Amino acid sequence: MKIDRLIGILSILLQKEMTTAPELAEHFEVSRRTINRDIEALCASGVPIQTTQGAGGGIRIMSGYRMDRTVLTSRDMQMILAGLRSLDSVSGSRYYGQLMEKLQSGSSELVSGRDSMLIDLSSWYKTSLAPKIATIQSAIENRHLLRFRYYAPSGESERTVEPYYVVFQWTSWYVYGWCLAREDYRLFKLNRMDGVRETEEHFSCRKAPLPDLSAERVFPGGIRLKALFAPEVRWRLVEEYGPDCCSEGEDGRLVFSEDFTNREQMISWLLAFGDKAEVLEPQDVREQIAEIAEEMIKTYRRDEQ
16 A cells, blocks of 8 residues: 555655665565656655666655654654554464555664563454455545444344444453434444445545543443452452452442443353352342352253252
8 A cells, every 4th residue: 555655665765874776675575666756756745865877876864854753753653563462463464564664674773682562462263354354444545335234232234334443442442433214323343243245335434533531421320330259260350340349348249330321241251150149239230140149040050850
């Protein structure tokens, strides 16, 4: 893609005293004419590039711009490369790795030693996640409608969406777009999407706002849970809700209070703790879990009768 090549050329010019059009053409595997057009584009964008002909000539950033060569420090470059590697972990290709190599070219002084930050954004669903992300990105670039089957707590449905953003938040991947069925912007979790396909139907791009990803907006609360947990599961409470989510009670158990959005998900979460959790409030949730426990006992003792 042209923008990737322009970034790569600019990076090389920032880190090297001089380069040539043939060198750049060979590095990016394009023609010299393409490189010349890229240099013109960079000049038009305000980058002060100087070209000289003949022996010893070449392409460089003008000397008066020397003070800005340090626009990318070693720390800056390491953070850029860490981010690109993280995207490769879910892309299913070497696309971002190749872009990273372009940025890294001629930057040995800025990128040296072992990496101090490694980020892997993949998940247990990596094999199915990468194709979905690729399909969604293609639909966004081509302004094509996206269709898929969606599995939600309220049930299953076929959705058609104008996709605008691929989002990574709360350890999961989402697509944000205009849902034709709901006539509003929606956030869809990729792991709940099946049969994701890019259609040939074009849509006119709306002035889509950035998605509001605040916890208050996406997880508005509504159910206040108060429960007691055994001390040995503190690590899990801290992992999911932070070290200040609970306090130690008089009997040594952990007193936990938190707002939940979805009743069924909350109950499933509590049941995963087995006998290590006891609900205090709300009373109806306590009663429902007792009923579920009784039904489980019947199920597991059925063969004994």
